[in-house]
Amino acid sequence: EAGVAQSPRYKIIEKRQSVAFWCNPISGHATLYWYQQILGQGPKLLIQFQNNGVVDDSQLPKDRFSAERLKGVDSTLKIQPAKLEDSAVYLCASSLAPRTGYGRSYNSPLHFGNGTRLTVT
């Protein structure tokens, strides 16, 4: 099966400029995530979609970040205006719906794209 596709792979912009990232998840995966990974750290969830609805955007800096998932498939993440501290790798991931077993619901594995490395100068 084709994996999660992201573009571009690299982007260099100046502070206060805008930038957009694109993600195409694995076919049939209802859940899509955008993560921010600062160098040397683990991924931090920015936003989670279930189909085309937002499930969790509590850690998304909404004054400058926005994301949409039209038609419940592809997604775009936008930053406007960018700050120096936004320099990071932006990872998109997709998964099937949560599974149920052992008397509780648990998360399906995430399939990640290779990310977009953003440098803000």
Add this chain to the structure above:
Amino acid sequence: TQLLEQSPQFLSIQEGENLTVYCNSSSVFSSLQWYRQEPGEGPVLLVTVVTGGEVKKLKRLTFQFGDARKDSSLHITAAQPGDTGLYLCAGGGADGLTFGKGTHLIIQP
């Protein structure tokens, strides 16, 4: 917010040695996933553990989920240079998946 602490943060050992890395929390998780990430790539799932006390083996890698479902460990036997990477644990719960900061592992030939 559920927090996951991973230790050690960095580990550099010689090929052939054994090692264990840890993932700890004060919170209970419904499941715990381990991922490995190589430079320039996204994390790739290694294993999911769901039951308290569960042990899963993947070739030279052994994963254990704590009895109380608050912690996990990853043991690598006879480490090889190909094991080099960032090892991330992620706990599943009502807030979704929470990632730790990872253990940077380097296996020197």
